[in-house]
Amino acid sequence: MACAAEEDLFENIFLADDRHHVEGYQEGFEEGKRQGWQDGMNHGRMHGAKLSAELSFYSGFVTTWRFLLQADPNPKARKQLKLLETLSEMTQAFPIEDPQSPNFEEDMEKIRAKFRQVCAVLHIPTDFHGYINSPGQLSF
Structure with a gap:
């Protein structure tokens, strides 16, 4: 019987390394998963905020230029x-609340293209970096 007890003791010692390795892997995996979710959420918030700022910029741009052009008698106006x-219709219809929309990126690219077209027709530059107090804030 002493032999069986010794074998159990040695088996426990021998398997302790494997057991600790498995436990450490599980703890590391769970911590990595938690950190990954946290990093993903932070990235999503930051990307969403930039996208919202861009759409808000377009909305303000439209409002300003509508006001300026309403009284213009020029047929080009x-x-x-x-x-x-x-x-304006494109920005209002954009599915900002549904980032899983199948055309999310494509719709945003269409809005950007329309903005560039409007700027070309209005004869204004599309580079607004020089007009903003915080350098690099608008990078779309």
Whole structure:
């Protein structure tokens, strides 16, 4: 019987390394998973905030230029207003609440393209970095 007790003791010592390795792996895996979720959420918040700021910029841009062009008797102003209205409709229809939308990125690219078109028709530059107090804030 002493032999069986000694074998159990040696087996426990021998298997302790494996047991600690498995436990350490599980703890590390759980911590990595938790940290991954946290990093993912932070990245999502930051990306969402940038996207919201970009859409808000377009909305403010449209509002400002609508106001400026409403009283303009120039026939070009009607075309410019129509393009501004289209940009406004696109930003309002954008599925900001549904980032899983199948056309999310494609719709955002269409909005950016429409913005560039509006800027071209209005003869204004699309580089707004020089007009912003915080360098690099608007990087779309």
